[in-house]
Amino acid sequence: MKKLLFVLFFIGFAQTYAQSTLSGTITDTDNQALYGVEIYAPQLHKGTTSNEAGTYELKNIPNGKITINFTYIGYKTISKTFNFSNGNIQFDAKMDASVFEIDEVIVSTPFNKLQSENVMKVDRLSARAIQKVGAPTLAEGITIIPGVSQVSTGVSIGKPVIRGLSGNRVLVYTQGVRLENQQFGGEHGLGINGAGIEGVEVIKGPASLLYGSDALGGVLYIQPERFAAEGQTKVAVQQQFFTNTQGSNTSLGLKSSLENWQFLARGTYAIHSDYKIPTGQLVTNTRFKEKDLKLGVGFHQKNFTSEVRYNYNDSDLGLTEGFGEQSRETHLENPYQNIQNHILSMHNHIFFGDSKLDLDLGYIVNNRKEFEEHEEHGHGGGAAPDPDHDEHEEGEAALNMKLKTFNFNAKYHLPKFGAVEMIVGVQGMHQNNKNFGEEILIPNAKVNDIGVFTTANYTFDENTALQAGLRFDNRNITTERHEIKHEAEVHVFEALDKSFNSFTASLGFKTVLFDMFTTRINIAKGFRAPNLAELASNGVHHGTNRFEEGNANLKNEQNYQFDLALEYGSEHFEVFANAFYNNINDYIFLSPTGEVEDGAPVYTYLQEDANLFGGEIGFHLHPHPLDWLHLESSFETVIGKRASKLYLPLIPANVFKNTLRGEFQVNNWLKNSFASFGVQSFMDQNRVSGFETGTPGYTIANLSIGSDIYIGKYKFTGSINVRNLFDKKYINHLSRLKSDNILNPGRNIVFNLQFGI
Template sequence: MRKLCGVFVAIFILGSAINAQDLYILSGAVTDNDNSVLPGASVVLSSGKKGTVTDADGHFSFSELKAGTYFISVSFVGYKTFRDTLKIRSDQNVHIKLQPSVMTLNEVVVKDNYAQKQKREDSRNIEVVNDRFVKMNLSGSLMKSLERLPGVSTIDIGSGQSKPVIRGLGFNRIVVAENGIKHEGQQWGEDHGLEIDQYAVDRVEVVKGPASLMFGSDAIGGVINIKQLDVPAENSYGGSVDLTGKSNNDLLGTSVDVFARKKALYFTGRVTLLDYGDYRVPTDRVEIYSYKAALYKNFLRNTAGNEQDFHLSFGAIGQQFTTRFYFSDLFSKSGFFANAHGLEPRNVDTALHDRSSRDVQYPYQEVSHLKATNQSEWHGENFNVEMELGFQNNSRKEWSQYVSHGYMPANFPDTMSFDADLERQFDKDVYSGNLKVSFETIESLSLTAGVNSEFQNNDIGGRGFIIPAFTQIAAGTFLYGKYYLSPNSILQAGLRFDYGEINTEEYSDWFPSPVVTDDDTVWSYLQRAPEMTRIFHNISWSVGFNQNWEKVSLKANIGKSFRMPIAKELAANGVNYHRFSYEVGDPDLSAEVSYQLDLGGEYNSGDFAVGLSPFVNYFPNYIYLNPTSEHDRLYGNGNQVFYYMQSEVLRFGGEIHVHYRVFNPLTVGMIGEYVYSEQLSGEKKGFTLPFSPPASLLFNAKYSKENIGWFKSPYFSVDYKLVARQTRIVAPEEKTPGYQVVNLSLGGDVGFRNQKISIAFQIQNLFNRKYFNHTSYYRLINVPEAGRNFVLNINIPFNNNFKK
């Protein structure tokens, strides 16, 4: 590592010492094979720090270029990217012709200019999708809509809550970032979804594998990077209306956005409203351990909910400086399956719940997430400065009827400061700041240095306890370099140092319990969690290589990542009513460390494409929740006791995709994924990891044409998904049988008064199959996945220009 840092510093000093030279102009035109101009093509010089787009006549120009060798990259949607080396010694004019190309990873990866650049120049395995992909695969949440991507699955609760799993890792091992700021809620819980509005998404980048170098702790398993990029055109205004309906849970929703821009100043706004009822499953009863709970008309009672989201952004665009402010406030209210909460399925008032499928009764949760962030960027001739500042407040309340357990009083005392039916409350404030500086030292080398910092304060309330209140500080600094060995060969390396500190507060029960001594029995308020301070620090690193030819691209990346334990893993001591367990933390846990090797290769001849992305992952000290034979009768309502422990873990697997264009409108393809995990030490030696996803294959056929009459860009797609059975489990998980499911989708654009109305229609689970998702939260109590679901989304844009 010292040698690597020394190389970076030496190259930086050498580049800074280069004297000023004469300046030249590079201009040119971009066309296709028939010499038709390509307006809007992306033209990038060197390592991406100089870029422009072609004008209406296909022309581009760069001025004030120093003499030297430049790498030029030209890309346009539907064409192969052009790459070459130019030696600038005088003013030059070039003519570049682009060759047509097939869309690789049909309907999965958006092969626009940015996506191509990211996949070919990043040594990690990365997928990029846009808002059109999200709406074509619209589900109950953004994470569920992304599940069609290879290597991505979800842990679901109901029809509107889910959290991402990348290659079998989830919870606090996956970072979800929105506009550069890490999203922080209560994502440690199985029932806690992510407060993200999927209608307010322009682009999503999914990094599969460790990404701690840029994002720090918690990115040990991957990153979901969400971006809202749309900047309105100058002197324009308008917006769009999304109308959504779903048959399975009778969802009705709308999302309306507006925008306006004069010159440098602009703003955008969005309001999303969703209301849905209980969702249906293809069974009339659910077996909850030894009790069979009957379902009324196949409804999973009390899984209805509603959501109200508000977004506002405004900013200024300059020649060298741009800044943008984002504000969002998301609120949701959703019920928990009444027969599952607290393991009291026999005591459910079925007459009350079955009276209406749209009401929300006890138990339910209310979640509000407020976010305010700023992104600013300053462009220099050979450098770029980016700064991101953010504040978040996450407030979660879980409500259920008061029932005494253990030594809790039969009647709730009226002297308490909280409501008797407030089961739990979490209130988190988060302050974040990122600074990143990118610069070129010589023409073929770019360096990026940065710092990240975050402060969290999480307060708790309510009658139940599982984790104490805590504060947490995390800070890190990194240096990352990208060196172009040739126009087609890229070497990347990075180094990062992280510091973290977590402070938990003391907590004692609000009711007394008997404590037996030798001579007497004393009633006292038992301490559940002591005051505690833990400090962690770590050095992470990464080295990668990309090799790109016309039809073949190869990549490799090896690195070390780190994750500091969260408050629940260190200090939990209470009932998890949603998992039917009593969980106990370990204050002596060490920080997780991960070593991973990622490989990738793709062949693309135009009509045929095949890609493979294997990985090997080793944890010396993976943190997991270990079930025991103990049951806590007094404070845990008889639930099984689980302890947080650490073990040595080996993981490997990967993804494969194959696509072939049979003839011009028809493309067929296959996507496969597999993950193997094994604990190499500890009490569960030889076992896999909890919630390990089974192997799966997805076969797709898509028919799409440019136009069919008045229907523009129509498509019809069939997905046939096969999922293997999962027999490698960790108790109390159940073995899950394999299944097959068929999904249909069709859509396109309809012209109306110079506007383009987009229609996307899906039939999910076409044959109404009963099957179980092994990574679902409700799998533990044998709740199958949702039945047949018709989904319709209509996007109606409206826009115009200000009169000059």
């Protein structure tokens, strides 16, 4: 990998500095200059802003076709592609006012178009929108997107659920590479801190064509924080305080950009005590701590641009066993987990005039440890101690797995032929899992992936487009044989050597049927190869309090999904309706056997065909002349059944979400002010699997206020969020503490302050 990095940087240094520049003036339709418009080139990871006269200048742009986006709150986004060739281009823009959300450029889809132009429906949340929610974790923050929920364990642990599918069926991308952190486990979180991100995109539906295995149910695409505008240096501080957990999140960032180099660094520290339920009790050992470090370096020269990022995340997560000592202590008790992630990524663009090559490289190290009450027994024939592993006796992790993953993604954008854009690509992954603890849940193993694909987009006119693609994947999994002695039992991990192949395809069509009425129809095939836990687990998983037994005979999951998205938008009213039908062949699920081993109930992995169907419907009203008022409402539903007519587990309840929001520009020093009141009504969930229980419905309310405050040249952003305003007693159907009848958190007041220098 070091040689490859050197070659890519040599390509850049071998070129002479680019001479291309884009400049101009930005005004509104009344020819008034617009100050603070963001001019940004996603392919170059660089940008600038317009000054008080509305003028701007973006220098040192590589030769080739580069897309530049002009965005400004309250105005429609302009996205335009320029062909640069060692020269200066003058572009004066007039921006149209828009009361609705900015039309964002979608980066998780292959052609990086505006959402209004995209064939696939993708939901996006900006970092600012997530912060307004006041959620303690990123996984909880994105649940405001219709069709997205989370499997949670208290407030610290959350896994995204997209239209009823979760775990390995939802692929997470961060820094442009797929995140591999033993994500099959439902009892630990994303491992990504919400500080230092630009936004989150959610693809609801099969995305195997773009991302391969594990994208059968959807993709969570996390965009990293942008570098500073050229020639600028910024320092940003963020502080949050949570009354329910008496928790604190502190983040400090620094970023600076020169003509050809960009730098950023951000450190974050979070600490929370046990969460309080509406009865006033504390749920013992739900406390958690998190340390997060993000670093980035960008470089660009003629025909070449590169971005290197590193993220280190260290999380200590308590695993509750119910109600015990009532304390605001932050020191974790047994059992608890320590999860460490190292994510190193390199994102490159090489321009060849009318075509370009995108090359993403990622190296991820995940170390997952589970600590429990010490038992007097040794390795018993298990994994041998590693010379790099520290032995700790009483403090030694019972479960200690280290996963190392190298992945790559190369996409070549062919020269545009008329109205046809086309991409060919290859993706791959090499993964190595090793055990160092006295207990083994899954064996030492190696995983190798390779996939090749092509996709094309045909634009009939500005309102109509057709997109199609085809892909082939191969995954090979090999494991080592182990025998583990535990009390009176011997757990045997037989060696495996399995290969899984799959063809996937997608077809999408987007058109504007009538004035402002957009229709999107997508048909896609996805797949997911069984993971290591499903194939080879054989032991007690203390994080889930069950004995998990793998099934070496599992086959690929294959699905076909049909999506229909309808949208209507006028100056003061938007409405949407999304419907889907998802047929999954050989759906893999955990099922209790009725046996008990090592004091825990035994669960094994089985397969059966399944179907999921449902959708989301909603509207956004901005009545005239009350230009400051917004009313947003949505309803979402999912039904999941196996072929045997039994319901699938972990299907979220139907939910009705309503938000009344006011937005104000008070004066020159108080801008972008808002106040919102939201009500979420969850229906009874009685469509449950055989080992689940029903969940009664409930309604919770949230309140938020905030504003940008300008003092001289400094901007402060403050907000107060009150979650579960009326201290409602409830249990979410997807709470992993539901089986112990432990309530979800009570009222939580979140204070947030950010300021930049």
